[in-house]
Amino acid sequence: MKKRTSLKDIAEALGVSVTLVSYVMNNKTKEGRVAPETAQKIRQTAKELNYQPNQLARSLKSKRSQTIGLIVADISNPFFANLARTIEDEAHSLNYTVIFGSSDENHIKLKKVLDFLTTRQVDGFIIAPTDECKETLIELKKSQIPFVLIDRYFEDLPTNYVIIDNFQASLDATNHLLKKGHEKIGIIHYKSELIHFKQRVNGYLKALEMSGISPDPKYMQEVTYANFEADIKAALRNLIYEEEVEAIFFCTNTLALEGLKQMFDWGIKAPGQMDVVAFDQNVVYDFFNYFIPHIKQPIKEMGQEAVRILIGQINEKVPKINTVCLRTTLETQTIDQLKLKT
Amino acid sequence: MKKRTSLKDIAEALGVSVTLVSYVMNNKTKEGRVAPETAQKIRQTAKELNYQPNQLARSLKSKRSQTIGLIVADISNPFFANLARTIEDEAHSLNYTVIFGSSDENHIKLKKVLDFLTTRQVDGFIIAPTDECKETLIELKKSQIPFVLIDRYFEDLPTNYVIIDNFQASLDATNHLLKKGHEKIGIIHYKSELIHFKQRVNGYLKALEMSGISPDPKYMQEVTYANFEADIKAALRNLIYEEEVEAIFFCTNTLALEGLKQMFDWGIKAPGQMDVVAFDQNVVYDFFNYFIPHIKQPIKEMGQEAVRILIGQINEKVPKINTVCLRTTLETQTIDQLKLKT
DNA sequence: ATAACACGCTTAAACGTTTAAGCAAATAGA
DNA sequence: TCTATTTGCTTAAACGTTTAAGCGTGTTAT
Numbered sequence: 001m002k003k004r005t006s007l008k009d010i011a012e013a014l015g016v017s018v019t020l021v022s023y024v025m026n027n028k029t030k031e032g033r034v035a036p037e038t039a040q041k042i043r044q045t046a047k048e049l050n051y052q053p054n055q056l057a058r059s060l061k062s063k064r065s066q067t068i069g070l071i072v073a074d075i076s077n078p079f080f081a082n083l084a085r086t087i088e089d090e091a092h093s094l095n096y097t098v099i100f101g102s103s104d105e106n107h108i109k110l111k112k113v114l115d116f117l118t119t120r121q122v123d124g125f126i127i128a129p130t131d132e133c134k135e136t137l138i139e140l141k142k143s144q145i146p147f148v149l150i151d152r153y154f155e156d157l158p159t160n161y162v163i164i165d166n167f168q169a170s171l172d173a174t175n176h177l178l179k180k181g182h183e184k185i186g187i188i189h190y191k192s193e194l195i196h197f198k199q200r201v202n203g204y205l206k207a208l209e210m211s212g213i214s215p216d217p218k219y220m221q222e223v224t225y226a227n228f229e230a231d232i233k234a235a236l237r238n239l240i241y242e243e244e245v246e247a248i249f250f251c252t253n254t255l256a257l258e259g260l261k262q263m264f265d266w267g268i269k270a271p272g273q274m275d276v277v278a279f280d281q282n283v284v285y286d287f288f289n290y291f292i293p294h295i296k297q298p299i300k301e302m303g304q305e306a307v308r309i310l311i312g313q314i315n316e317k318v319p320k321i322n323t324v325c326l327r328t329t330l331e332t333q334t335i336d337q338l339k340l341k342t
Numbered sequence: 343m344k345k346r347t348s349l350k351d352i353a354e355a356l357g358v359s360v361t362l363v364s365y366v367m368n369n370k371t372k373e374g375r376v377a378p379e380t381a382q383k384i385r386q387t388a389k390e391l392n393y394q395p396n397q398l399a400r401s402l403k404s405k406r407s408q409t410i411g412l413i414v415a416d417i418s419n420p421f422f423a424n425l426a427r428t429i430e431d432e433a434h435s436l437n438y439t440v441i442f443g444s445s446d447e448n449h450i451k452l453k454k455v456l457d458f459l460t461t462r463q464v465d466g467f468i469i470a471p472t473d474e475c476k477e478t479l480i481e482l483k484k485s486q487i488p489f490v491l492i493d494r495y496f497e498d499l500p501t502n503y504v505i506i507d508n509f510q511a512s513l514d515a516t517n518h519l520l521k522k523g524h525e526k527i528g529i530i531h532y533k534s535e536l537i538h539f540k541q542r543v544n545g546y547l548k549a550l551e552m553s554g555i556s557p558d559p560k561y562m563q564e565v566t567y568a569n570f571e572a573d574i575k576a577a578l579r580n581l582i583y584e585e586e587v588e589a590i591f592f593c594t595n596t597l598a599l600e601g602l603k604q605m606f607d608w609g610i611k612a613p614g615q616m617d618v619v620a621f622d623q624n625v626v627y628d629f630f631n632y633f634i635p636h637i638k639q640p641i642k643e644m645g646q647e648a649v650r651i652l653i654g655q656i657n658e659k660v661p662k663i664n665t666v667c668l669r670t671t672l673e674t675q676t677i678d679q680l681k682l683k684t
Numbered sequence: 685a686t687a688a689c690a691c692g693c694t695t696a697a698a699c700g701t702t703t704a705a706g707c708a709a710a711t712a713g714a
Numbered sequence: 715t716c717t718a719t720t721t722g723c724t725t726a727a728a729c730g731t732t733t734a735a736g737c738g739t740g741t742t743a744t
Binding site for chain 2: 720721722723724725726728729730731
């Protein structure tokens with residue numbers, strides 16, 4: 001690789017000091033302390049030699065890498081990919097670069113990625129935490145590297161976070177199914193200690209309670225990450241053929257997708273034959289004969305807020321904890337309404 | 343942010359020189375030139391102070407940032423998100439970090455992102471080039487920063503690249519439709535100078551020729567990036583209602599998705615009423631009553647090859663150009679066969 | 685005439701590493 | 715006993731920046 005041109009090269013070419021070149025390139029020619037002709041010459045030579053500042057050296061001096069680390073469960077998951085995209089845009093516009101890593105929902109891997117990115121001197125992290133990663137986050141807090149949790153958080157760990165109102169979202173979803181007259185409503189959720197998942201279950205329970213329906217544990221099916229597909233199949237079989245529920249609420253994007261696929265394979269039309277509500281959006285929903293009611297997350301706002309909060313923290317001397325909880329919307333538009341618009 | 347501990351901190355704590363600490367931490371205690379007890383003490387103190395090397399400073403010295411820049415059209419596009427994921431895994435395993443940017447298929451933006459990442463002293467780039475970005479790539483070549491093109495390339499620009507055999511893929515796809523007895527086969531492709539798109543058209547033409555069918559320009563529909571949705575709608579209307587084609591080949595992921603959605607909205611069952619072949623995979627295909635024949639790209643191999651070639655180039659003194667062309671497979675499994683397996 | 689200041693630039697140190705070179709003390713070889 | 719080598723460490727310079735401090739000239743004010 002050819003040597004990139006440095007301030008020194010420009011300085012030598014013109015017989016001036018490196019300092020002077022630095023001042024000019026940074027427009028720190030304070031109070032006309034540099035002769036306009038000199039400045040002009042420097043700028044021109046810089047252009048000719050195609051000078052591009054070495055951000056590494058700059059960072060070393062300033063102790064700011066202008067880089068943020070993004071750690072999500074899996075960058076190839078559409079939800080996180082979309083999030084990554086908005087974070088990229090926001091960060092770049094604020095002159096920050098984004099380096100990323102995937103945790104695969106595994107707290108050991110998360111720690112590994114975190115350490116890996118830390119040696120890169122990131123100025124801060126945006127993290128979608130996994131189950132059981134609280135210890136790692138406590139350590140991270142001690143190191144005083146700023147970070148913002150996204151999508152998920154821990155109730156008893158004061159940190160910055162950007163989340164959605166999972167309880168309300170779930171309440172809305174369940175109410176929607178109740179309003180359609182269903183009483184036997186199933187829910188499929190992950191087995192996880194993550195509070196945001198629990199709140200989704202809580203929202204469901206609250207909605208039932210408010211309608212005077214006492215929840216039936218048999219309608220509530222847990223699925224493990226490890227045995228994802230088989231668990232969903234079993235859960236659905238239970239709900240549909242054993243318990244004969246009238247509607248199903250899928251607590252996440254991935255659960256909804258896999259669940260709908262399974263139902264599709266069994267020839268059960270959703271929502272034609274089985275009312276459902278899904279969490280999060282998906283291109284797949286466009287390919288159903290009926291509109292799939294789902295909870296729409298404000299992904300763009302989430303990404304932007306996370307970046308802004310993080311950069312705020314990076315620049316504060318005494319950072320205060322910032323938490324943001326965004327509202328979701330329940331999309332229940334019927335296919336006919338949809339058609340009218342296009 | 344708390345000061346991260348440096349070699350100096352360890353050195354001062356023990357009253358030794360920074361150099362010695364550096365030697366120990368890098369296991370460069372060549373030929374027993376450091377007393378084992380000293381080494382032991384240094385290692386322990388390093389652990390106690392939670393020392394993590396500053397990769398920035400290291401990079402400055404070594405002129406290697408151990409970072410690669412990934413530029414794709416849009417990280418939120420599933421194809422690129424998947425690619426990014428395999429690139430991340432491969433890079434991390436080789437001790438490289440990945441920073442990314444999206445070009446939005448716009449060569450101006452690509453140049454901007456490229457410059458932005460260049461100041462970060464990346465050791466090399468993996469780039470999915472856009473239309474009209476050849477000039478930028480020529481400049482990049484001059485700068486001698488190694489790079490590997492992925493998914494797309496330019497015929498008259500000798501560079502490293504990892505692509506698929508688009509011609510063959512397209513040939514396979516069209517042959518599949520021919521074998522089903524169709525003669526009036528439509529194709530929907532992007533209006534673009536990118537050679538890989540052209541080769542997809544060429545494969546289609548070749549297949550027709552080999553079957554002794556003379557291609558009809560009216561069966562070949564161009565779509566612009568700018569007016570994507572409307573163009574596809576018009577193209578489909580033309581092919582289906584005017585030309586009354588018997589089958590359609592969609593040249594990309596996005597075209598297939600949007601096209602199928604449109605057909606779905608019109609109530610045209612694919613492939614029940616209209617045979618199709620799509621390019622690239624998609625979760626959506628699982629939600630059709632029939633199997634959607636499609637060309638499967640070896641995304642994992644593409645990502646891995648790209649990283650390996652790039653890092654090879656970074657380490658070569660006199661790099662040779664490396665090109666890799668991978669074979670695709672045409673997936674034509676019927677839904678019944680699929681069911682048998684699950 | 686002389687002090688004061690503005691101007692246009694340079695010197696030097698620092699950020700955290702790496703690495704070649706060097707040096708004093710201990711040990712070995714003769 | 716004297717030289718040569720090994721051992722265990724240090725000095726110094728460098729990577730490309732930034733930034734406070736400084737230093738001659740020349741101009742202005744008194």
